[in-house]
Amino acid sequence: MHWxxxxxxxxxxxxxxxxxxxxxxxxxxxxxxxxxxxxxPHVLSAYVDASRRGHNRYTSTQGIFPLREALQEKIQRVNGVVRNPDEILVTPGGLPALFLAFLGTCGRGGAVMVPDPGWPDYLGGMMSLGIEPIGYALKPPHYNPSLDELERILTPNTRAIVLNFPGNPTGRVLPKADMEDLVRFAEHHDLWIISDEVYDQIVFDVLPWSPARMAPERTLSVYSFSKTYAMTGWRLGYLAGPEPAVQSLTRVAMGVWSSVSEPLQYAGLGALQGPQQVVSDMVAQYRQRRDRAIAQLKNYGLATNCPDGAFYLLVDISPSGLPSRTLALRLLNDKGVAVAPGSAFGRNAENYVRISLASSEQDLAVGLEKLRDFIHEEQAHR
Structure with missing residues (x-):
């Protein structure tokens, strides 16, 4: 048999x-x-209420209209982009939306430019479709793409570029002028822009600028409820783009997941229509954790970035002399602390580990202390 x-x-x-x-x-x-x-709480209530009211059936593949209408309002209010409900597809999480974006722009084949360091799950979706990932460097301290490099690595087979701001793992939020340069690059080479905006509301110092504000006709924007509303296990996301593309992707989704759970969609509607102070409160906590963690690491003599958004730190582990995966495995075994190895995000993050600020303050403080101890022990053995 063939596989x-x-x-x-x-x-x-x-x-x-x-x-x-x-x-x-x-x-x-x-x-x-x-x-x-x-x-x-209003998300939980919306889910239970919808189930009790009998909203437990198949829905339109594209998503229930009240939710898409609320998403239209959110996209205009938060992201500054005018879309209509027919340009929005509700998905079972952000990952399926990204997968559809890769499928729609490249089919089986083609090439897509992806950030390095960048979220590793981009590669899994692309490789399963036979799409070639072309990494473009995001280097400290600013983690800005280089237009010269993008021109140099572009191939005739390139169909799209992935932009992720606020970024995972860098936390970078790109200023408007830099985003305009990237949009002009995509327009000049007739590329699709796949804009991963999952962290669009987790920002501290600089407001994100969506490429869809400048090029809505060539931008597929991917969003999620997971980070904004602490709904990671619910699996609810959405994709927005030009209507012909979204309608085409909806027909694909029809044969893959048919429709997203109806009570789950009403939970998403409840999230959007309920009090938004909960989002601001969570972001304030992430900011506080960021500032305290950076101060703690500085006190330890360990270098890190200061993210504009998302909830991660990239901590320089080069003083340990260990590859990031080796350090992560040994830190887990020896100190009982789990961190993400920089190598998971690309070769440009090999000298780093990613620390999540989404953990409790106590875990963060103790974990960083144990990381320091581990690195100091390694230095002593060299």
């Missing part, structure tokens, strides 16, 4: 550490981007 999936598909470096951490109860979990807050 057609690529044989080199592997789990991400984050998932490797996560799975090992699950085998060790009591591990300090700093490796995953999962808020330690519960979903807001």
């Amino acid at each position: 057609d999936l690529p044989s080199d598909l592997t789990q991400s470096g984050i998932r490797e550490i996560l799975n090992l951490a699950l085998e060790h109860p009591g591990t300090i979990r700093l490796e995953t981007g999962e808020p330690n807050f519960p979903p807001p």
Whole structure:
């Protein structure tokens, strides 16, 4: 029998550490981007109420109209982009939306430019479709793409570029002028822009500027409820783009997941229509954790970035002399602390580990202390 999936598909470096951490109860979990807050009460109420009212049936593949109408309002209010409900597709999480975006722009084949460092799950979706990932560097301290590099690595087979601001793992929010340069690059080379805006409302110092504000006709924007409303396990996301593209992707979704759970969609509607102070409160907590963690690391003599958004720190582990995966595995085994190895995000993050600010303040403080101890012990042995 013939099996057609690529044989080199592997789990991400984050998932490797996560799975090992699950085998060790009591591990300090700093490796995953999962808020330690519960979903807001009005989200839980909306889900239960919808179920009790009989909203437990198939829906339109594109999503219930009241939710898409509320998403239209949110996209205009938060992202500054005018879309109509027919330009929005509700998805079972952000990942399926990204997968559809890769499928629609490249089919089976083609090439897509992706950030390095960048979220490793981009690669899994692309490789399963036979799409070639072309990494473009995001280098400290500013983590800005280089237009010269983009021109140099562009191939005739390139169909799209992935932009992720606020970024995972860098936390970078790109200023308007820099985003305009990237949009002009995409327009000049007739590329699709796949804009991963999952962290669009988790920002501290600089407001994000969506490329869809400048090029709505060539931008597929991907969003999620997971980070904004602490709903990671609910699996609810959405994609917005030009109507012909969204309608085409909806027909694909019809044969894949048919429709997203109806009570879950009403929970999403409840999230959007309920009090938004819960989002501001969570972001304030992330900001406080960021500032305290940076101060703690500075006191330890360990270098890190200062993210504009999202909830991650990239901590320089080069003083340890260890590859990031080796350090992450040994830190887990020796100190009971789970961190994400920089190698999971690309070669440009090899000298770093990613620390999640979505963990509790106590876990964060103790975990960073144990990281310091581990690095100092390694230095003493060299």
